[in-house]
Amino acid sequence: MGQALSAPSLPEAVPVELSIVVPFYNPGPNLPANIGAVVEALEDTGLSFEVVAVSDGSTDGSAEAIAELPVRQLRRIELPRNMGKGEALRVGLRQGRGEYLGFIDADGDIPARLLPSFIDAVRNGSVDIAVASKRHPDSDVVYPLLRRIYSWGYQQLVRLLFDLEVHDTQTGLKILRREVLEEVLPETFEKRFAFDLELLVLAKLHGFDRVAELPVRIERRFGSTISPSAVTGIIADTLAIWWRLRVRRQYHRRRQQIHTARTAAAPGLESRPPR
DSSP states (O other): OOOOOOOOOOOOOOSOOEEEEEEESSOOTTHHHHHHHHHHHHHTTTOOEEEEEEESSOOSSHHHHHHTSOOTTEEEEEOSSOOOHHHHHHHHHHHOOSSEEEEEOTTSSSOGGGHHHHHHHHHTSSOSEEEEETTSTTOBOOOOHHHHHHHHHHHHHHHHHHOOOOSOSOSSEEEEEHHHHHHHGGGOOOOSTTHHHHHHHHHHHTTOOOEEEEEOBOOSOOOSOOOHHHHHHHHHHHHHHHIIIIISOHHHHHHHHHHHHHHHHSTTSOOOOOO
């Protein structure tokens, strides 16, 4: 007999309005400055916040380097080995205590100063998720034609498989309401770069379909080539999400299991049934 599934959930919200996760794997010497830029941008919002920096098994001393930062809002998590960006994000988001949660890439290519506009978009109550989009007409990205074709083709595949009206699912800056993550995060499987897509697909399934795509500035020049292994990996992970969703109905079964576990844990409380 299989082991009973517990009901994973985010920790109790505390008087922190915002949690930003910064996943990293051997990012090099610029990480402390990039973390500092995130902290500075969040201080400008006037909100209480925490930065959850998650080392995905880094071996370059970067985790130790940020330990020396005099930032009281910084929390560090170190995974024992490299498990993938998606797993690092899942671990960090599970530890988030804010009313609003999100993440930004650690390499500094997406300027941290963009964070306040994304936070404001979610806090005004009109959207569930704010995502950065390289394909937004107001985005400032040096993006070679071949890379644009790759991106366009991938988003057509996403639209075909999931009927998801998001033009760029993969850029590494997103802000979500806590309610969205509490419903969606326990159902995720992805450990690599399709984690962003999985979040958006599951959010739509739960009825959180108010997504704002906002312009972004990428402060480096994209190369025109993408490694075959990277292309193969993201397509394989994307098809795996489709397989779980449409064929195995694995997300539906996990949702039912989580609902049952939550109901058993609090039998005296009315629990919202899974959608």
